[in-house]
Amino acid sequence: MNFLPHSLKTLSLAALLCVCATAHADITVYTDRAAFLAAVSAPATDGFNDLPQDLVATPLQRTAGAYGYLASTSEEGFFPAGTSSDVWLSTTLETAPIIFSAFSSGVRAFGGNFFGSDVDGAFLPGVALILSATDGATTSTVNLDTTTTATFLGFISPNPLAFVTLQIGAASPNLFYGTANDVVLAVPEPATWGMLLAGIGLLGFAARRRTE
DSSP, rough: OOOOOHHHHHHHHHHHHHHHHHOOOOOOOOEEHHHHHEEEEEEEEOOOTSOOSOOBOOSSEEEEEEEEEEEETTTOOOOEEEETTTTEEEEEEETTOEEEOOOOOTTTTTEEEOOOOOOOTTTTTTTEEEEEEEOOOOOOEEEEEOOOOTOEEEEOOOOOEEEEEEEOSSSSOOOOEEEEEEEEEEEEEEEHHHEEEEEEEHHHHHHHHHHH
8 A cells, every 4th residue: 555655645734724724714904005916816907987977877887907896886876086087986875885796706806995085076085984895704894094095905805705895984074975996806816826726636646645
């Protein structure tokens, strides 16, 4: 009977544990765009600059590079805020959330800049927002305070993302609307997933060796 070398067994076991940990891991939160982009592969951005500065019906079928997704809100639809050269996605109703869903297969990373805009669609500093990401197994909720147009938040999940929700947070003396810009979609960083696949292959090899 042939036995698998101890080192190969150890490597196989480590890979199996890594696979199990990934399957049950929580959603990871990033507040720095550069760090988020360094942790993903093939990121693509939707800047919303193709939208007219007028009311837009919901839901919106959007694309970011090769990825597709759906943006939806209340029945009143969206209000593209910002300027004609830098359009932001916002709502027409203050309390209405923006829900990002129906992501292309394989999308496990979502990020973007999130802040508040006023009734005229101009940036309103210092507002609070709540973002939640769900992958079907886990939900991660983050409170953002004193947001600016550069406030970034990203989620990376071990499972395909189901939806991400943006809504207003704490009350403000000024009327404001949850606003998104430069939304990023991506897939897992290939080195991580390559290691997992290699581990699965080693486990299969080990099983074959034990039957010889």
